[in-house]
Amino acid sequence: MTDRDAQPAARARRERELLERYHEQGDVRAREELVAEMLPLARSLAARYAGRGEPLDDLVQVASVGLVKAIDGFDLEREVRFSSYATPTVLGELRRHFRDTTWMVRVPRGMQELQLELARHRDRLTTELGRAPTVQELAEAVDQPFEEVLATIQSQDARRARSFEEPTGEDLTLGDTLGGGDPELALAETRAMLGDAADVLSDRDREVLRLRFVEDLTQSQIAEQVGVSQMQISRIIRRSLERLRERLQGPDG
Secondary structure (H helix, E strand, O other): OOHHHHHHHHHHHHHHHHHHHHHHHOOHHHHHHHHHHOHHHHHHHHHOOOOOOOOHHHHHHHHHHHHHHHHHHOOOOOOOOHHHHHHHHHHHHHHHHHHHHOEOOOOOHHHHHHHHHHHHHHHHHHHHHOOOOOHHHHHHHHOOOHHHHHHHHHHHHOEOOOOOOOEEEOOEEOHHHOOOOOOOHHHHHHHHHHHHHHHHOOHHHHHHHHHHHOOOOOHHHHHHHHOOOHHHHHHHHHHHHHHHHHHHHOOOO
């Protein structure tokens, strides 16, 4: 075994030792030590959400809460390294933080509650399936109609307004991009079409376009979420854009 291989193995043994001391002996100091040793992971995961209007230090605190939850919920019989188990738990805690605290447009309480329930099941299914669950799988998990789950997922856009100081690139903020030329004008046009004429599309087609042009997912990622092939996603996008343009142009277009 090389030195490079030995270091992760030693860390894994250290994690297991602290987990055993905490779960089998009730040693709270062991949990505190493990949290401290895993803080670099928490900071790294929190940094993924930097630039969204929340101070990094606050996000690290949220990630630390996720670490504690992962430690408390870890099953010693699981043949998995703790850091691998903790990562989705910490990310789930960060996502819940933004879902719970950053609503910009008031949505019905029932939809907010379903949003939180979906978040819990999404985290669980992602861990179980090894991939993001489809909308249909989420609907079955929460025992709700597909259309209601889809509408709830789409309500995620009702979040806090983006700050003009939000970084959008090297040495640029969101405010710097306002009023200038837009190199992605075609995408902006498509987003406008989604709002102005989306009633000609089915719920599924609207969701596919939202994921592509608002969430900026790839066709492969969309196919995984929706539960169809990438070729079908390509056809849905092409057909939907044609229908939107026909609707906007009118009979004289």
